[in-house]
Amino acid sequence: MxxxxxxxxxxxxxxxxxxxxxxxxxxxxxxxxxxxxxxxxxxxxxxxxxxxxxxxxxxxxxxxxxxxxxxxxxxxxxxxxxxxxxxxxxxxxxxxxxxxxxxxxxxxxxxxxxxxxxxxxxxxxxxxxxxxxxxxxxxxxxxxxxxxxxxxxxxxxxxxxxxxxxxxxxxxxxxxxxxxxxxxxxxxxxxxxxxxxxxxxxxxxxxxxxxxxxxxxxxxxxxxxxxxxxxxxxxxxxxEKNPDNMPKYKVMLAGSLCHNSRVNNSLDLDKRFEVCSAFHQKPTHLVCTSRQFLRRKGIKEIRDAMDNRIPICKYSSSNNEWMNLDKKNNILWHPKYGYMKEWILSNGEL
Structure with a gap:
């Protein structure tokens, strides 16, 4: 669904x-x-x-x-x-x-x-x-x-x-x-x-x-x-299109790209972050909007994550699931909570 x-x-x-x-x-x-x-x-x-x-x-x-x-x-x-x-x-x-x-x-x-x-x-x-x-x-x-x-x-x-x-x-x-x-x-x-x-x-x-x-x-x-x-x-x-079957990103960015000021915040992270989202309040996989995907078509990590349906969790004030993640490979930053950007950078996970 x-x-x-x-x-x-x-x-x-x-x-x-x-x-x-x-x-x-x-x-x-x-x-x-x-x-x-x-x-x-x-x-x-x-x-x-x-x-x-x-x-x-x-x-x-x-x-x-x-x-x-x-x-x-x-x-x-x-x-x-x-x-x-x-x-x-x-x-x-x-x-x-x-x-x-x-x-x-x-x-x-x-x-x-x-x-x-x-x-x-x-x-x-x-x-x-x-x-x-x-x-x-x-x-x-x-x-x-x-x-x-x-x-x-x-x-x-x-x-x-x-x-x-x-x-x-x-x-x-x-x-x-x-x-x-x-x-x-x-x-x-x-x-x-x-x-x-x-x-x-x-x-x-x-x-x-x-x-x-x-x-x-x-x-x-x-x-x-x-x-x-x-x-x-x-x-x-x-x-066959993805024989290694191994995504190579280290940091995931939670939240969808939409037409608002948070988009720029997302893209300012030196393009080392990809974008993941959730459907019907349930975490799904790494995605980005179609327009953004076409502009950044060369980033293999986006394709890998979509192909493999990499599971994620969505950070929010009422959801502590992100605390149990492997921080090195699954750091989440949600555009709605800007301080997560500083938290990630200060912890040297890049």
Missing amino acids: GTSSCILIYYEGKFRACQTYSWDGGIGGQGAYIFKFLSSPKRTKALKKGLKHTTYISMDQYGSAKWEIERLLQKGDLLDDIRTWGSFCTEYTSHEPSSLYEAHDHVDACSGPAVLKLISIATAENQVTLVHPAFFSTPTAQKNLEFVHSRFAPESNIHNIDLDELKIEKLGIDDIIMKDFDMDDFDVDDYDYAYMIDLDKSTLKVYEWAYDPVCKYTFGQLQSFTEAEFIGHYKEAKG
Whole structure:
């Protein structure tokens, strides 16, 4: 839980979907779900067919839908067995009528990994509505987008499109042209994992915090694998990229990089510190923001720590766990508690 991911679908020379998900996105969670789906030729054929019945909305409309569903979840107005975003995304299908249909017109866009099933059963009468993949493009790639819908103004950009104001009910995939787009044109590094389904080449590529894939599978391989073999093949490929399997940092910095004054404090430590974080109040592993990671891509320690999921603890006034750490290798400094910087430096642990 707490592992973010996105699914990208490429078909007939175009990116057709970019669906994000914030729970259990790792290779044994969402990765296994995708494996089971793509290991069936019947389902991949249905996926191609269903993509012809996919329509699109804007990121703002998606945000409104997600907010409304969150409100209904909190009130308990949805199905009895759906009380969290995790269960909503995994249990949601369009097979049988339910209160989910009444939640929001754009509920499909919030369906997480269930999007594969939804697309595969889509028809002209029962279309699937997703966020147009152009809204997930990088700032650089956004400059190359072509806005060709008849109601778009000549000066349109991805940030000023208001479909409701323009009275555009749904977009088609070609209303915003993403010419020559590749994986580098999407913010896939914002997610822990990214899954690239290429229906033209019949391949699945798995990315983890980077633009270079960790592993690539053909659909033929997926059909011959068991789930355990699928996961094992991924772990083996990841191990080959880091044969020593040994992180070399000596000091870990607790706390995430965000846009505030503490970022500079973090970076002022001669770049001898990396950044670790926690999800849902639980310590996880050494990470940094995607933007910062790209700027400091040469630091192997970041990759090593992420690959090995190095456990950490989070310092706070109510948590003394950090006192029991091996200080030489696991010193923590949290941006919220600036005096920890002086404590580390004065103890000569660098």
